[in-house]
Amino acid sequence: MSSASYLTDVAYPHHFQTQATSNWLAFVATALGRAVPDISRAYRSCELGCGQGYGAVINAAANPNGHFVAVDINPRHIAHGRALAAAAGVANIEFIEANFRDFAESCAHDTFDFVISHGVYSWVSPAVQGEMRQAVAQLLKPGGLAYLGYMSQPGLFFLGPLQQLLRRHVQGATGSLEQRVSAALNLLQGMASARVGFFAEHPQASIYLQSLASRHVHYVAHELFNEHWSSINSGELIEQMSELACDFIGSATALENIDEVSVPGNVLALLNQLPGVAERELFKDLARNQSDRCDLFQKRGVAALTTGQHRQALWQQCVTRLPGAPLAGPIEFDTRIGPVQGPAGLFGPLLKALADYPQTFASLAGLPALGGQTGAISPALQMLAWAGHVHPLLPGELDVERCQALNRVISERALKGETYQWLAAPTLGSAVAASPLQMLLARVLLDYPQLRGKLLKQTVLASARQLDIHATEVGLDAELEAFERQVLPVWQQLGVV
Numbered sequence: 029m030s031s032a033s034y035l036t037d038v039a040y041p042h043h044f045q046t047q048a049t050s051n052w053l054a055f056v057a058t059a060l061g062r063a064v065p066d067i068s069r070a071y072r073s074c075e076l077g078c079g080q081g082y083g084a085v086i087n088a089a090a091n092p093n094g095h096f097v098a099v100d101i102n103p104r105h106i107a108h109g110r111a112l113a114a115a116a117g118v119a120n121i122e123f124i125e126a127n128f129r130d131f132a133e134s135c136a137h138d139t140f141d142f143v144i145s146h147g148v149y150s151w152v153s154p155a156v157q158g159e160m161r162q163a164v165a166q167l168l169k170p171g172g173l174a175y176l177g178y179m180s181q182p183g184l185f186f187l188g189p190l191q192q193l194l195r196r197h198v199q200g201a202t203g204s205l206e207q208r209v210s211a212a213l214n215l216l217q218g219m220a221s222a223r224v225g226f227f228a229e230h231p232q233a234s235i236y237l238q239s240l241a242s243r244h245v246h247y248v249a250h251e252l253f254n255e256h257w258s259s260i261n262s263g264e265l266i267e268q269m270s271e272l273a274c275d276f277i278g279s280a281t282a283l284e285n286i287d288e289v290s291v292p293g294n295v296l297a298l299l300n301q302l303p304g305v306a307e308r309e310l311f312k313d314l315a316r317n318q319s320d321r322c323d324l325f326q327k328r329g330v331a332a333l334t335t336g337q338h339r340q341a342l343w344q345q346c347v348t349r350l351p352g353a354p355l356a357g358p359i360e361f362d363t364r365i366g367p368v369q370g371p372a373g374l375f376g377p378l379l380k381a382l383a384d385y386p387q388t389f390a391s392l393a394g395l396p397a398l399g400g401q402t403g404a405i406s407p408a409l410q411m412l413a414w415a416g417h418v419h420p421l422l423p424g425e426l427d428v429e430r431c432q433a434l435n436r437v438i439s440e441r442a443l444k445g446e447t448y449q450w451l452a453a454p455t456l457g458s459a460v461a462a463s464p465l466q467m468l469l470a471r472v473l474l475d476y477p478q479l480r481g482k483l484l485k486q487t488v489l490a491s492a493r494q495l496d497i498h499a500t501e502v503g504l505d506a507e508l509e510a511f512e513r514q515v516l517p518v519w520q521q522l523g524v525v
């Protein structure tokens with residue numbers, strides 16, 4: 029099947045994947061005991077299927093040591109990415125309009141430290157999946173890391189039958205794409221409300237349909253109306269990658285690397301009897317009813333860290349808190365297998381130390397309150413990072429000015445209706461989420477960083493009028509007060525504004 033069978037007549041909405049940045053991947057793979065590419069020096073990263081390139085441009089601005097190559101088959105996507113990079117003067121990125129096979133054929137072997145691909149592998153034909161695996165294996169340097177984010181079995185087993193009818197209905201109907209998609213969803217929602225047959229047996233199908241109602245129609249179109257959508261068998265993928273000298277090393281979803289908190293306790297003993305990586309991952313998929321995975325692979329050729337090297341690498345990690353992080357323990361993690369308790373004796377001192385300043389692993393290990401718990405610090409930091417409470421700081425060079433130039437462009441376009449929801453965060457090598465009001469605040473604060481209180485409110489309202497945005501004063505004081513107290517100090521520390 030040709031690559032062109034992928035939907036190209038509607039643009040995919042803008043996303044940013046925090047778990048696919050080079051800094052995050054290095055942080056997680058280090059915790060897993062792997063020798064990772066050194067991102068404090070020059071490195072190269074490639075994204076297969078970059079969509080409109082919004083995430084790729086943020087990555088490039090926030091990671092000045094990286095050179096980024098973003099590949100997509102859709103000319104509209106590539107044009108958007110190029111225009112965004114040009115508007116913000118982001119120069120360490122190339123956009124390439126090509127299919128994966130042609131792109132890989134045009135590249136030398138072993139040229140990238142990172143190859144990432146999110147939301148592509150489950151949506152293309154088996155032939156293109158093979159091209160993607162070949163491209164990853166060919167492009168990665170020995171020791172390089174690959175990230176593959178995809179829909180997995182068995183959590184979405186119910187989607188196949190729904191998709192068959194949805195697709196046929198959209199193909200057969202007339203009207204705009206929006207009209208045809210919503211007619212097809214209404215058809216199935218009618219069946220779900222009537223709780224007939226399949227829907228009576230599989231309530232998850234109705235919940236899933238409801239969740240689609242609030243999504244952008246282009247997202248739904250890419251998600252469900254591509255010819256080749258399928259949920260992937262992780263064991264098979266792990267074996268196929270292994271044959272290409274790329275070993276599965278864990279998940280970029282940091283929590284999933286810690287069996288004690290991501291696999292139900294009453295089957296851990298069964299899991300621990302299984303020797304093979306592929307078999308263990310399939311077991312975990314069943315135990316968690318997994319529906320999506322963010323797999324990490326490493327190209328063979330570099331030895332895993334020794335115990336001493338691992339300790340040394342962890343010792344150098346430095347993390348900072350994110351907006352909204354709790355200031356004290358205990359803490360409850362809302363996981364796929366239910367609530368998991370983070371004990372006060374471990375998480376309390378960590379959160380307290382992080383409340384004011386970023387902390388290195390070494391300084392956390394030196395806290396008297398954590399005496400005797402050094403071995404628990406790395407898993408705890410991975411859990412806090414997974415929950416969005418902390419993030420690794422970017423080692424090496426930062427480009428605050430470039431990120432803020434990009435944030436000007438992003439916030440301005442978001443206010444004019446573009447569906448951007450993230451701002452570059454230079455100290456993280458990543459991005460932070462921003463609501464529409466926060467986009468407006470970012471736009472104002474990038475020009476007037478000192479504004480606070482009444483003056484900030486007046487300027488925000490004046491800017492909203494100028495930009496013809498509907499902004500209501502109702503509740504605004506409380507929202508601004510919360511923003512100034514909880515979010516702004518962290519944004520400033522991160523270099524967002």
Ligand SMILES: C[S@@+](CC[C@H](N)C(=O)[O-])C[C@H]1O[C@@H](n2cnc3c(N)ncnc32)[C@H](O)[C@@H]1O
Pocket residue numbers: 031032034035040041042043044076077078079080099100101102105126127128129145146147148151152156250
């Ligand atoms: C669902 S979108 C995901 C975009 C982005 N990675 C994200 O997560 O927001 C899949 C992307 O893969 C691209 N794509 C699909 N098949 C391709 C192929 N054979 N070669 C290059 N790009 C392809 C599509 O054009 C689309 O932009």
